[in-house]
Amino acid sequence: MNFLNLSVLGMFLYFPEDKSEYIPAGITCVIFLIAAIFTMRAIIKYSKKEELKTKKFEDEVTNRNRRLKDDSLS
Secondary structure, three states, X not given: OXXXXXXXXXXXXXXXXXXXXXXXXXXXXXXXXHHHHHHHHHHHHHHHHHHHHHHHHHHHHHHHXXXXXXXXXX
């Protein structure tokens, strides 16, 4: 069974004699890496904006509840 798995997976390995065939794969890899970095930075930036909005809303609710509690005690 193990030999069968190795022989099937071995069919997909390909190491070209002409190393210039690696150039398109390298370019594609770099393009996707750059796109992934920009996407991650955009997600972090958006997350920080949402965090600030949530913190502001939380402070408003806390202040409103504190005022209601103070008014009910008076």
